Amino acid sequence: xxxxxxxxxxxxxxxxxxxxxxxxxxxxxxxxxxxxxxxxxxxxxxxxxxxxxxxxxxxxxxxxxxxxxxxxxxxxxxxxxxxxxxxxxxxxxxxxxxxxxxxxxxxxxxxxxxxxxxxxxxxxxxxxxxxxxxxxxxxxxxxxxxxxxxxxxxxxxxxxxxxxxxxxxxxxxxxxxxxxxxxxxxxxxxxxxxxxxxxxxxxxxxxxxxxxxxxxxxxxxxxxxxxxxxxxxxxxxxxxxxxxxxxxxxxxxxxxxxxxxxxxxxxxxxxxxxxxxxxxxxxxxxxxxxxxxxxxxxxxxxxxxxxxxxxxxxxxxxxxxxxxxxxxxxxxxxxxxxxxxxxxxxxxxxxxxxxxxxxxxxxxxxxxxxxxxxxxxxxxxxxxxxxxxxxxxxxxxxxxxxxxxxxxxxxxxxxxxxxxxxxxxxxx
Numbered sequence: 001x002x003x004x005x006x007x008x009x010x011x012x013x014x015x016x017x018x019x020x021x022x023x024x025x026x027x028x029x030x031x032x033x034x035x036x037x038x039x040x041x042x043x044x045x046x047x048x049x050x051x052x053x054x055x056x057x058x059x060x061x062x063x064x065x066x067x068x069x070x071x072x073x074x075x076x077x078x079x080x081x082x083x084x085x086x087x088x089x090x091x092x093x094x095x096x097x098x099x100x101x102x103x104x105x106x107x108x109x110x111x112x113x114x115x116x117x118x119x120x121x122x123x124x125x126x127x128x129x130x131x132x133x134x135x136x137x138x139x140x141x142x143x144x145x146x147x148x149x150x151x152x153x154x155x156x157x158x159x160x161x162x163x164x165x166x167x168x169x170x171x172x173x174x175x176x177x178x179x180x181x182x183x184x185x186x187x188x189x190x191x192x193x194x195x196x197x198x199x200x201x202x203x204x205x206x207x208x209x210x211x212x213x214x215x216x217x218x219x220x221x222x223x224x225x226x227x228x229x230x231x232x233x234x235x236x237x238x239x240x241x242x243x244x245x246x247x248x249x250x251x252x253x254x255x256x257x258x259x260x261x262x263x264x265x266x267x268x269x270x271x272x273x274x275x276x277x278x279x280x281x282x283x284x285x286x287x288x289x290x291x292x293x294x295x296x297x298x299x300x301x302x303x304x305x306x307x308x309x310x311x312x313x314x315x316x317x318x319x320x321x322x323x324x325x326x327x328x329x330x331x332x333x334x335x336x337x338x339x340x341x342x343x344x345x346x347x348x349x350x351x352x353x354x355x356x357x358x359x360x361x362x363x364x365x366x367x368x369x370x371x372x373x374x375x376x377x378x379x380x381x382x383x384x385x386x387x388x389x390x391x392x393x394x395x396x397x398x399x400x401x402x403x404x405x406x407x408x409x410x411x412x413x414x415x416x417x418x419x420x421x422x423x424x425x426x427x428x
Contacts (some may be wrong), residue, residue: 044127050134051125057092061111064088077395086388087396087413092352094410094418100388111140115401117141119153129160140176143187148179188214205299225249280386341365344382349423352400352408353389360384366393368400383408 057251068084092103111135113121120137123129123162137156141149156172163171180187190213200208211218222245229244344365351358363384369375378408380402385393392398397413406422 015271040081043130045200047124047127047130050131051113051121054113054124057107057110058114060092061107074395076281077391083396084393087398088397090353090389090392090398091414091416095416097355099357105135105169108201110136112138112142116146116149117153118310119150123157123160129157130165132165133168136165136172144176144179146422148181152176152179152420177283194384203264205303340377340379340382344384346381347406347422347424348384350384350385351386352422353385353392354410354420356386356389358386362386364390366390368402380404400428 037410064084064087065081070081071080071083073083077083078391088381089100089103089107092098092107093100096103096106099105105265113124117137120129120134124134137160140156141152144152152175155175156168179359194212196212196213198208198210198212200210202208214219216242223283225245225248228239229241232239232248239247291301291303299397346358348363350356350359351363352361354426365382367375367377367384368381368383368406371377375381383400383402393400399411399412401409403409403419406424408420410420412418
């Protein structure tokens with residue numbers, strides 16, 4: 001038996017512990033219980049604030065729709081309604097620091113909660129339903145006829161108070177399936193048209209590759225990978241089943257004869273055209289600062305060297321080890337864009353509108369001051385903008401100013417200012 005001393009709320013207690021039990025004084029239970037109660041109260045307050053945010057965003061959307069009657073659409077541009085919508089979305093993106101799709105979803109969910117799902121909105125306002133649960137209600141309700149929404153709410157709203165979001169989602173999905181007027185065959189045919197593959201960078205040289213597929217196809221793929229993984233384990237492979245599934249997946253898609261856990265073995269089969277940024281002191285062997293792969297970010301030097309060794313074409317970029325300023329652009333390639341285009345792509349990295357992560361290689365290089373109005377083709381008048389944000393700048397009241405060091409200052413039609421940083425600071 002061991003005895004120890006613990007301090008709770010300024011009071012010292014003794015505890016008795018053996019290998020099987022841990023007996024704590026009642027004061028511990030009271031203190032922990034009080035903290036959990038406070039966390040619960042905070043969660044209810046957060047739900048109430050989320051409802052308040054939904055209310056003001058729904059009102060902002062209403063005013064935005066009304067403002068469209070005052071907009072004269074530009075020739076070959078967006079309609080008045082679309083222009084008003086994009087102005088509101090872009091302002092919410094900047095003010096709340098949200099991705100554009102997230103902002104669009106937030107505004108749409110807010111409008112639906114306030115104007116189409118009153119029971120759900122009331123539950124969020126009272127704190128008996130979280131915003132996550134409310135988003136799931138909106139998602140499931142969005143494909144139901146408006147006449148079915150009161151019955152749908154009456155069935156699912158009470159479920160939110162005693163179920164996790166995952167449990168609630170499963171139960172709400174079943175209710176929606178049973179109430180939907182269209183057959184599952186018809187709905188699946190429509191949903192199948194939205195199948196897609198998505199790639200998202202992760203930490204430590206990794207990434208997520210996800211697929212949105214018909215359920216039968218997805219299960220068939222997973223079961224095949226799982227079967228191969230378990231067979232390999234049974235044959236003595238020391239990798240985990242999870243690792244083997246991932247390696248089997250990569251091996252099948254890359255055409256290797258057998259799954260390989262070694263990244264460099266897989267890279268050996270790839271012949272990419274790459275742009276790699278390498279700190280100059282790393283090249284000289286005086287620093288271990290990582291290289292950077294265009295479109296991803298930091299990668300280890302061994303992988304960078306492997307990629308550059310296989311690439312039929314290469315742009316080599318040297319950066320200052322302290323400021324990150326671009327020092328030079330390699331001229332090893334013949335048929336390439338101009339040095340200025342390469343340096344702008346390095347400087348910007350992504351679309352330069354607030355919060356946008358579309359890679360620069362898929363964006364337009366925009367003249368901030370229009371060419372036809374005297375704007376120059378110079379680094380301090382050029383920036384990468386994706387097609388939607390290029391049009392936003394051209395067709396709405398958004399203005400942008402270069403600050404001289406690669407930063408851009410955006411001013412919204414409502415007079416608010418937002419600054420975006422370049423991926424690489426550019427000396428001069």
